[in-house]
Amino acid sequence: DRFLPTYVLVDLWCRTRLFATPDEMYEDKYIFIAQAMQMRTWMFHQLAKMPEEMAGLHFEGEAAMVQEVLSQSCVDAPVRNGAWSPxxxxxxxxxxxxxxxxxxxxxxxxxxxxxxxx
Structure with missing residues (x-):
């Protein structure tokens, strides 16, 4: 849809609606632009491909896979950390x-x- 923005705003203040200009939103310290974490997204998809691994998750509930991926240690910063294929x-x-x-x-x-x- 051409009217939907290409980004998602995350409000950490729990407001139901945002009434502000883009400049005011830029100054608001509780509004962030959500960014996908590439390594964690890859880990999530790898976990989803292996049902035997999903059966042994340490967490329970519908967000168990997300909790499992977030509990793993990896580099979340957008840097070149040597994760490339030979x-x-x-x-x-x-x-x-x-x-x-x-x-x-x-x-x-x-x-x-x-x-x-x-």
């Missing part, structure tokens, strides 16, 4: 390896790449 460096390396003409080495690298992506 495939990023392996694909260019594989291209240069193919230029050497060594078929056995290239086939081995392709198999390793296929196993890493599986």
């Amino acid at each position: 495939i990023i460096s392996m694909i260019p390396m594989l291209l240069f390896l193919a230029l050497t003409g060594d078929q056995i080495l290239t086939a081995t690298a392709l198999i390793v790449l296929a196993l890493m992506t599986y």
Whole structure:
């Protein structure tokens, strides 16, 4: 919908409605823009894929998965913390390896790449 904003405001003061200009909202210390935490979102989806893990959750209730994910330790700050795949460096390396003409080495690298992506 073109009338809905692309962000969500979170009011920590528990007001039912906000009547303010954007500049006044910017100055309000109880209004925040909700931001998704990438690592926690990934952890939530990984937990949802494994029903055997969901059965052994330490928390109960409908928010048990969220509580479980929030209880885990991880980097929530939007920084580059080294969480990247080695495939990023392996694909260019594989291209240069193919230029050497060594078929056995290239086939081995392709198999390793296929196993890493599986």
